[in-house]
Amino acid sequence: MIFTTKAEYGVRLLVELGRQGSDNPVSLKAIAEAEGLPLAYLERIVALLKKADLVESQRGAHGGYRLARPPAEITMDEAVLALEGVVAPMSCFVDDSVERKGVLCSHHEDAGHGCATKLLWTRVQGGMVEAMKRTTLAELIDFSARHGSGVFPNQLVTING
Amino acid sequence: MIFTTKAEYGVRLLVELGRQGSDNPVSLKAIAEAEGLPLAYLERIVALLKKADLVESQRGAHGGYRLARPPAEITMDEAVLALEGVVAPMSCFVDDSVERKGVLCSHHEDAGHGCATKLLWTRVQGGMVEAMKRTTLAELIDFSARHGSGVFPNQLVTING
């Protein structure tokens, strides 16, 4: 599998936040219950989104999270990058900069003149990133609304309260 | 990271085989030494390629492997699929057929009406597959020859023999 549940849960979290509009912050607890996801785990995931300035938080009672920007201005490559850390096909291929531990890239004593596989991974990464760049959060929100993905199509409902 | 070393080593193996032409089979030992990869591990990897009819084997002394088809007719989506088993962005997304264990897809009681994230993963997978489909083994061989990726640009040399 390519992405972890961080990406899956994190994007769903953004979608839920987008449904709420930007008026009141939404608590993680409400989202966790609506989506059936573990709260403690969501907390760690939303921290990644906040660090990337995709969501804003308000602490204290009646606090929660809201989108930092309108959904149409949030592209999925930002979101997934924030959630997964790095989106690269191979460890010797981390955004053509970082270290290449583990897999020996090309051969023993080379500077960056590229493995035989470099062309392939470059294209694959390009295809993925391009697909994510052209997908906005607004599209996902619209898609999920039309296909009834949520339990509550229009408004989040807090189960216990 | 998206792909494992199976894909990396397996594609490199195909590239090395492609360099040899289709006359004589090349032993794994020669490839392992040239690429600096563990032989026993390569054995398991090449078994995947054989099962997918991408390489042919000849047993016994002076045996080895050769490509089952000309490199121009081997696309990378076949190769990577054979090596990685499945190429899907998310476990609830295994070629829209197989089981969805682990990650709860959408919500508790739905038939396949799709998560909020389905649109995104569909596009991402499409971008990757399209990139792999349009990349042939012949291109990689040519690329590696031009960029001197191999220790021995033209011919494999058996170290101990």
Add this chain to the structure above:
DNA sequence: TTCATTCCGACCTCGTTGGTAGGATAAAGC
């Protein structure tokens, strides 16, 4: 003050990855 919430770091469990070990089977060359 109290309660609801974000924030933070340590911890834990399990499956997969990457690799090894050891042998069985098959063919070529003497």
Add this chain to the structure above:
DNA sequence: GCTTTATCCTACCAACGAGGTCGGAATGAA
């Protein structure tokens, strides 16, 4: 037919990351 060189096959294993829990801070509204 023996030996050598290969492919083939299955079991085993260590390390790591994924996915998640726990416990407790800090913070702000009522």
